[in-house]
Amino acid sequence: MKTLILKTASGYLLPVLLLFSVFILLRGHYLPGGGFVGGLVASIAFVLHAFANGLENTKNLLRIHPGFLMPFGLAIAFISGLAPMFLYDLPFLTGIWFDEPLPVIGMVGSALFFDTGVFLVVIGVTLTIIFTISESA
Template sequence: MKSLILKTVSKTLLPLLILFSVFVLLRGHYLPGGGFVGGLIAAVAFILHAFANGLPETKKLLRIHPGFLIPIGLTIAILSALAPIILTGDPLMTGLWQEQDVPVLGKIGSALFFDMGVYFVVVGVCLTIIFTISESV
């Protein structure tokens, strides 16, 4: 697209949407939200940037192919699901929580790491699909 307004708005909205997606991710293990919704918001931010500024510009901004996020996210999610079995002998996906609060985040637990894995998988899948479709057109 050749819209000056869309280019300006997309450059302003990209950091705000990424920040909001991280907020939704971090809020998700206590309240509604989490990795899936946060990942969708982050993917939409990059898709908006690609529509406004072109796919090559967005790829330069990302620096890595979004397909690399999928195995990273799967690894994080699987390790967080297996952590209770390995560390304490509890059943799969039992929540493990740190004793002390972290100032901004609150209590950190295995649910947060599972959500982070889902976040990376969702961003990777969405952007890979959209980028592949955009390249073939």
């Protein structure tokens, strides 16, 4: 499906969609959104890009295999759970927070890191599955 319109559009849509997915991730704690949906949106952005420009181009764009995002994301989520154990001797996965809100993002706590982990795992899983299937097709 290499149409010029889609190809041109996807070039602009990819960064916008990715930004949007991060936006969804960050607002998740207060408004509808979160890591899971954010991750799915980001995956759709890449899938769209792949449809327009071919799988190879998207892979080149990504540089690393999306599968690597899975252990990375799992590690972030896990570490965000371990942090309260080591920092404050609290049970695994207790929420801890910075005292002052960060500019733009707002209040940041371990939950955000956890959600970021979920975000990365979801992108990794979705893209791995879709890329693998389309390669074998």
